[in-house]
Amino acid sequence: MANVDFVTRLHKATARDYLGRVNSHDKASCAELALRWDRDYWDGERHLGYGGYRYDGRWRPVAEAMVRHYQLAEDARILDVGCGKGFLLYEFTQVLPRATVAGIDISRYALEHAKEEIRPHLVLGTAAQLPWEDQAFDLVFSINALHNLFNYELWSALREIERVGRQAKHITVESYRNEREKVNLLYWQLTCRAFLSTREWEWLFEHAGYTGDWGYIFFE
Numbered sequence: 001m002a003n004v005d006f007v008t009r010l011h012k013a014t015a016r017d018y019l020g021r022v023n024s025h026d027k028a029s030c031a032e033l034a035l036r037w038d039r040d041y042w043d044g045e046r047h048l049g050y051g052g053y054r055y056d057g058r059w060r061p062v063a064e065a066m067v068r069h070y071q072l073a074e075d076a077r078i079l080d081v082g083c084g085k086g087f088l089l090y091e092f093t094q095v096l097p098r099a100t101v102a103g104i105d106i107s108r109y110a111l112e113h114a115k116e117e118i119r120p121h122l123v124l125g126t127a128a129q130l131p132w133e134d135q136a137f138d139l140v141f142s143i144n145a146l147h148n149l150f151n152y153e154l155w156s157a158l159r160e161i162e163r164v165g166r167q168a169k170h171i172t173v174e175s176y177r178n179e180r181e182k183v184n185l186l187y188w189q190l191t192c193r194a195f196l197s198t199r200e201w202e203w204l205f206e207h208a209g210y211t212g213d214w215g216y217i218f219f220e
Helices: 008-012 018-023 027-034 039-043 060-070 087-095 108-112 151-164 179-188 198-208
Strands: 077-081 100-105 122-124 137-143 165-174 213-217
Touching (some): 008 060, 027 039, 077 087, 087 100, 108 122, 137 151, 151 165, 151 198, 198 213
Parallel strands (some): 077 100, 077 137, 100 122, 137 165, 165 213
């Protein structure tokens, strides 16, 4: 297990007005809409979520870095837990054309609007109950998803990721190291359920039996 960062550069490329997030709109109402995981969250106004999540190639460097770091074979089997519209999975198919990819997400809207090339490889479901056999994948990853689960779901999701992965595993979640980052996370988030410090996440990984790597997104 190790702290391995794949997404900080991408995360920092977006400017965020934390005070504006809580002062411009009724934050509770925005969160209620976002948690439907429907059009409002993915392709609605910015205060409701992504503000339009469209393919633009931004995930290609992340896929390339993960392939290098984990030394994935050309025919690797790769699973994305919380895949959304599947843009990162699509990039894996471009970096490793012979790879087999799969993804799972709770948002029917996201799957229906996923990258057309990989839509057939995506399933509707929850991270807490993965519909694949033990040790089915060479790489299992989850980026920007598991912090949206309640603690009892997190425990199951970590054990499921551990179960279906036979080699590399990676999880990236939103977290904080100090009070400023905690407040900014509270201001910015719409769907986060697990407000855990880095120490708490690492405690959870260890006690759930997760043996893979992890990374964090901080709101500095």
